[in-house]
Amino acid sequence: MSYNSRTIDLILKAQEPNQKQFTTFQQFFKSNNPPPLLFEKNITPKNVKAQRSFSNKTQDSIKETKRKSLSQLKYPEYRMLKIYARIKPGECQLNYDKQSILIETNPYNFDRVFEQSATQGDIFDIVAKQTVDDFLNNINGCLIAYGQTGSGKTFTMFGESSNPGIVLRTFTHLFSRNQETIYVSILEIYKDHVYDLVSGVQDLKLKEDLQLGFYVDGLKKIKVDKLESCQELLQIAEENRHVAETKLNALSSRSHLILTIQMGKTKLHLVDLAGSEKVNKTGAIGETLQEAKKINYSLSCLGHVIQCLSQGQDHIPYRDSKLTKLLMDSLQADCRTSIIVTLSPESKNQDETVSSLKFAQRARFIKKEIRIATQKKTYRDLELEITQLKQELLETKQRMSQTSSVSQFQCRYTTDSEIPCTESLRLTYRSMTNENKENYLPNLKTQENNTQLELENKINQILVELQGLNKEQSLDNVKRQVAKINELTIDMKKTYKVLVSTQGLNNNQLQIQSQFIETQQEQNKQLQKIAEQISSMDSSKPSFNIAINNMIKNLQQQQKQNIEDMQSKLEKVYYDIKKNTTVQDYNLNHLALKLVASPNRQQQQQQQQQIKRSQSKTNINPSVKYLKNKK
Ligand SMILES: Nc1ncnc2c1ncn2[C@@H]1O[C@H](COP(=O)(O)OP(=O)(O)OP(=O)(O)O)[C@@H](O)[C@H]1O
Ligand SMILES: [Mg+2]
Incomplete structure (x- = not known):
């Protein structure tokens, strides 16, 4: 042959x-x-x-x-946020080694400090390569260049045509390994407006989606399949980007640029921020001054977000600027993020250098937890998957049922197209010599058996996942109910406090106060019990949902009862107080109580107006003052 x-x-x-x-x-x-x-x-x-x-x-x-x-x-425990420093060539007053930079007696530590002679290749290999490889394994990634104006952010990210930066090297690396379809979008945030740098569309709106987080509505995603297309895109973006000449940089970026590479649901953001600048140094006036103000504002929002994250605060002010909204994903857990702080080392830049170093130090304190990279599957994803698998299983079973034994399997078929097996097995079979074919037939049967077993295992696994999701959702539901009721109790407690603070406490009232606390503790205990019950129930049974609904109903009823009890006790306190107060004071207190206890907004407004009317007739009572402050 x-x-x-x-x-x-x-x-x-x-x-x-x-x-x-x-x-x-x-x-x-x-x-x-x-x-x-x-x-x-x-x-x-x-x-x-x-x-x-x-x-x-x-x-x-x-x-x-x-x-x-x-x-x-x-994944092994590695830090998901890494901070690097790159020192620009030229006059240098900085004292540094590979891990830290010393200013006076303060050391600022980094995952790596790149000396002035570091090449673009060094930066890609150490900072970006792993992130790009992880991206190929479905881990979200983000590389951010941060630093003073003129310190080399754009140089680091984009470089020059003869000496490309991270972005082009990332594409080269991706195309050498990846076969999947990738999409690219490039946007800039210029004076707090979002521009699509590829399509040229201006002032795109930011939207929020429960699952996607913040996203830019209408941003063009371009499908790319070769390096040349990416180079073209980068050129278009470069032409469209806002740049201007300042005293410190002849081609200063006046906007924050976010280039996003997307593969399936996984994203890799490459970010070239605009530089922080002291307006008197850059000589900014007119338009450039307005730009500088916006740039500095969004960078200070980013700094604030980093600070809150590093202090482990509950509330992180992502919503303060468009930049932080769009980087929110990257600063949270599921993303492998690296920040490269670029530094202009001349002594005249010491202030800016220290401020960049401080930003870097704060960022190093952020604890980013490891999470498995894949997006959590929704209930619907799992249901769809299970339907497909069940169909596959059914087909396999049908094929299997045509042959009950290996010998039957072996002698029954005259042409290979009759063999009941998957197309892939049939193709393998066809490609064999006759001798091999005979040996292979029993093998085929076993392989089909294995396929069936695998499918069944997969289905079982998904069923378990589905059950977990079902339970999580139910528990969330119950938790929400309890939280609502707890809020009501807290409100009542506040009213009560206002009352006693204006009128003083007697023993009877003290007792009621401790009852408020007990009610809340009781509610939390109940929640604990319910959580345990839910986790021990079989969520795949139809009775599961009925049981959950009953639980919520019972809980609501019980809590309603508690609240009513409390309300009547409060009323009693009012009567006690009434004895010592004027009729007008009493009326005000009474209305204030109703206002807090009333869940209906319209009713609340009516009552507020009533209070206002009463107020005009009398001096303001402290409890009303309190309620006014609360508003
Ligand atoms: N590591 C480096 N090696 C050689 N040249 C560099 C390096 N870093 C920066 N430069 C040069 O310094 C100048 C300013 O750099 P660049 O435009 O990247 O600064 P920037 O941080 O992006 O500033 P801005 O915030 O104003 O946009 C450019 O001419 C660039 O080529
Ligand atoms: Mg720049």
Whole structure:
């Protein structure tokens, strides 16, 4: 049998051999011997076409499996936020080594300090490569260049055509490894407006989605499949970006640029911020001054967010600026983020350098937890997956039922198209010599058996996941109810406090106060109990939802009762107080109580107006003052 070079090419492409296999295979072809059973599937020119289409199809599923198995991997504990410093060439007064920069006696530590001679390649290899590789394994990533104007942010991210920066090197690296479709979008935030740097559309709106977080509505995502398309995009973006000449930088970026590469649901953001600047130093006037103000404002918002994150605060002010809204994802847990702080080391820049170093130090305190990178599947995703798997299982079972034993399996079929097996197995089978075919038939049967088992396992796994989700949702529901009721109790407690602070406490009233606390403790205990109950229930049974609904109803009823009890006790306190107060004071207090206890907004407004009317007739009572402050 002889093979021409085109056929050899086709076969090799279809087989996707590694280098060693490739060389061996080539030698066999050259010697015109039939190809050996070198791979799992042995193919000949005759079936190479079929094999190719099979190969294309299976490549997708192999990739998918690989992706899934990778996403299930528990990643080793590495920090998800890394901070680097890059010192710009030129006069340098800084005292530094590979890990820290010393200013007077204060050391500022980094994951790595890049000396002035560091090349663009060094920066990519150490700062970006791992993030890009992780991105290929479905971990979100973000690389941010931060620093004083003129310190080299744009140089680090984009570089020059002869000496490209992180962005182009990222694309080169991606195309050398990735076969999947990727999308690119490039935006800038200029004077607090969002511009699409690819399509040129201005003033795009930011929207918020429960699952997607903040996103830019209408931002163009361009499908790219080769490096040249990316270079073109970068050129368009560069032409569209707002730049201006300042005293410190002839081509100063006047906007924050976010380039996003997306693959499936995974995103990699590459961010070139505008530089922080002291307006008197840059000589900014007019338009440039207005730009500088906006730039400094959004950078200070970013600084504030970083500070709150580093202090572990509950509330992080992401919403303060568009920049922080768009970087919110990257600063949270699921993303591998690196910040490169660029520094202009001349002594005249010491103030700015120290301020950049302080920003870096705060960022280093942020604790970012490891989470598995894949987006959590929703209930609907899982349901869809399970339906598909069940269908596959049904088909496998049908095929299996046609043959009850291996011997039957072996002798029943005259042509291979009759063999009840998956298309991929059939193709493998077809490519075999007759002798191999006979040996392979029982193997086929076993493989089909295994497929069935695998499918069943998968389905069971998803069922367990579904159950977990179901329970989580129910518990959330119950928690929300309890929180609502707790809020009401807290409000009542406040009213009570106002009352006693104006009127003083007697024993009876003290007792009521402790009852308020007890009620809340009781509610929390109940929640604990319910959580335990829910976790021990089988959420796949239809009775699960009914039980949850009953639980919520009971809880609501019980709490309603509690609140009513409390309200009547409060009323009693009022009566006590009434004895010592004027009729007008009493009326005011009474209305104030109603206002807090009333859940209905309209009613509240009516009552507030009533209070106002009464107030005009009398001096303001402290409890009303309190309520006014509360508003
Ligand atoms: N590491 C470096 N090696 C060589 N040249 C550099 C380096 N860093 C910066 N430069 C040069 O310094 C000048 C200013 O750099 P760049 O425009 O990147 O600053 P920037 O931080 O982006 O400033 P801005 O905030 O004003 O946009 C450019 O001419 C750039 O080529
Ligand atoms: Mg710049």
